[in-house]
Amino acid sequence: MQTLIQLKRGELKGAVSLTLSEGLEHFPEEIFELSDTLERLDLSSNKLTALPIDFGRLKNLKVFFCSENLFTALPEVLADCPLLDTVGFKSNRIETVPGRAINLNLRWLILTNNKISVLPPEIGRCSRMQKLMLAGNQLTELPDELKNCQGLSLLRVSANRLTALPGWLLTMPKLAWLAISGNRFNIKPDVLPPAxxxxxxxxxxxxxxxxxxxxxxxxxxxxxxxxxxxxxxxxxxxxxxxxxxxxxxxxxxxxxxxxxxxxxxxxxxxxxxxxxxxxLIPPRFFNLGMPPSLASCTRDVFKEGFNLSLNQVLKIATTIASLAAQLHRHGIMHGDLYAHNTLIDEAGNTLFSDFGAASFYDITDEQPARAFERIEVSAYGYLLDDLLFLCNEKGNESILKKITELKNECLAPAISSRPGFEYLTAELGRLLELN
The missing domain is CATH 3.30.200.20 (Phosphorylase Kinase; domain 1)
Structure with a gap:
């Protein structure tokens, strides 16, 4: 983290990244002196209410975080930055999202924990959008134009006031991580509390x-x-x-x-x-992956040089498929099926965690229930893709070929053509026995 004093003294000339958190009430004009190089700006945890009208002078800005400030509207000047890729305004007081504020270059937009009741139709013009985080607002519906964001992979709309999910949402070809709990349409299952x-x-x-x-x-x-x-x-x-x-x-x-x-x-x-x-999870277990980076957006990242044997790959894949099958038998969509939520040991024993994005759905309503499972199957397909990338054992080509085929089936653009977790569990269990 840098300081305002350093900025004013010119000590940050040429900076690519800048983080200032000093209770700022006004945007420091000196930031514009970095416009030729600045790509990442973080002004979170200040007291800002507005951005300057000429904010677009930051022509190289790609990532802008302004969470935990006092904005009541998403600033329209965000649209003036031609390269802006990632924007975060979590935990402000935002009630209004003007259509003019939607930068069409956005790939990742975070508006969690605000007071937004309406999204503008312009959101559907963000053809690069992959990750949209809207939990903790007051949305009563999603704009139909959002269906035009065909690359949308992760959507968080939990803790809103949605009365229903639009049918088109359950046909989105890339959607893999979906969180929908805490809305008016959600069922409230009778959960027997433990001791x-x-x-x-x-x-x-x-x-x-x-x-x-x-x-x-x-x-x-x-x-x-x-x-x-x-x-x-x-x-x-x-x-x-x-x-x-x-x-x-x-x-x-x-x-x-x-x-x-x-x-x-x-x-x-x-x-x-x-x-x-x-x-207590034994200390021998460690996280399979790390959360997505700003560059990877929706895909996990892994430590350089980290590899897995084919046996480890099969044990991990089989355990996660089996657990996911059990969850969906209970009408639970995990919503965050990722390597970074997967713990393994050197033998490939596997534990899964973090139900923060989990949602309940009605398993008796067959068509949407099938879609919810197949959306999660897509996330599982990406996990298989990660496991194949990490596999350092190329001896059994027939098994690797079959895992690749299963991965491709999981990632089929048409949700209805993807397999279910019961099938995946059986197929991977068979491969584990063969290996």
Missing amino acids: FIDWANLEIKQLLGEGASGMIYKAATNAGGKEVAVKVFKGAVTSDGFPEDEMNAYIAAGHHPGLAKLIGQIKGNPEGKTGLVME
């Missing part, structure tokens, strides 16, 4: 990690001293939706060897927060 565990009977030891929806701690139970993992939900809307929906989906998922076992639900948290107690 309650009193907060006073947990000894919190250390923070293991933090996600969009909560904090994960290593803890011990006072009864026997068993080490467990405790996820405490933050209680606010996240980029994926409501923590309550995440908790209910995890509970409803049931037992599966690909899931960390659920032990109970906390009660008596001193701050009144909810949470879950789960088996």
